[in-house]
Amino acid sequence: MSGPTLTTARLSLRPCGTGDVDWLHALWTDPQVRRFLFDDAVMTRARAEELIRRSAHTFEKQGYGLWIVTRRQDGVRAGFAGLWPAKWEDGPEIVYGLLPAFFGQGLALEAAAAVLTCGFGALGLPRILAAANPPNTRSVRVLERLGMRLQRTGELDGFETLFYSLTREGFEMSPLHGGPDRAGYPGGVEQPGSSSGS
Numbered sequence: 353m354s355g356p357t358l359t360t361a362r363l364s365l366r367p368c369g370t371g372d373v374d375w376l377h378a379l380w381t382d383p384q385v386r387r388f389l390f391d392d393a394v395m396t397r398a399r400a401e402e403l404i405r406r407s408a409h410t411f412e413k414q415g416y417g418l419w420i421v422t423r424r425q426d427g428v429r430a431g432f433a434g435l436w437p438a439k440w441e442d443g444p445e446i447v448y449g450l451l452p453a454f455f456g457q458g459l460a461l462e463a464a465a466a467v468l469t470c471g472f473g474a475l476g477l478p479r480i481l482a483a484a485n486p487p488n489t490r491s492v493r494v495l496e497r498l499g500m501r502l503q504r505t506g507e508l509d510g511f512e513t514l515f516y517s518l519t520r521e522g523f524e525m526s527p528l529h530g531g532p533d534r535a536g537y538p539g540g541v542e543q544p545g546s547s548s549g550s
């Protein structure tokens with residue numbers, strides 16, 4: 353498994369691996385998670401395996417992929433977050449999802465901010481994209497708290513979609529950049545931690 357481990361105040365993010373197939377398959381088929389993330393489609397276990405394989409490949413080639421988000425206090429898996437080649441434009445999009453039991457604690461924002469810190473920092477990406485369906489208000493709030501800028505509304509896979517993007521300069525100006533003191537946010541983000549495996 354290659355790719356960095358990222359650490360925040362409450363979370364540790366490690367690249368997903370073959371040992372996560374069943375867990376990720378359960379997460380990605382949860383009705384509240386798949387609704388917007390996979391247009392409500394119930395994916396097969398084989399598809400989950402394929403996404404994990406693709407993640408290992410993008411970590412290898414581009415330095416990013418899908419991370420498993422675990423709670424540092426007890427190592428419990430709460431969700432996933434990552435960067436993934438966008439379908440609608442050239443560049444990576446930010447993606448995330450939590451088990452419903454972990455909603456409402458600021459963990460998605462904390463994990464997503466760590467992913468952006470890695471993307472703009474260690475990976476030197478100039479721009480990161482995002483997309484959300486308007487009824488996915490929780491995700492829209494995460495994107496706006498990240499400082500993502502709405503570019504346009506349009507259609508993706510037949511659904512009305514809000515398309516966002518954030519430049520490195522935009523992220524450096526955002527309150528989430530630079531940690532909890534500047535952000536006044538309890539889950540401040542540290543720089544990516546140790547490298548695992550590569």
Ligand SMILES: CC(C)(COP(=O)(O)OP(=O)(O)OC[C@H]1O[C@@H](n2cnc3c(N)ncnc32)[C@H](O)[C@@H]1OP(=O)(O)O)[C@@H](O)C(=O)NCCC(=O)NCCS
Pocket residue numbers: 384385386388389446447448449450451454455456457458459460461462484488490491493494538539
């Ligand atoms: C999108 C998703 C990750 C958002 O989850 P979330 O729990 O709303 O987001 P966060 O973890 O950032 O939590 C934010 C909420 O926690 C609250 N909160 C509680 N304690 C907090 C703390 N210590 N720090 C920050 N926020 C805290 C915030 O006030 C906020 O609530 P609000 O939006 O009602 O004001 C979740 O709904 C999900 O997994 N959905 C399914 C997958 C999906 O649609 N993904 C997006 C497509 S890529």
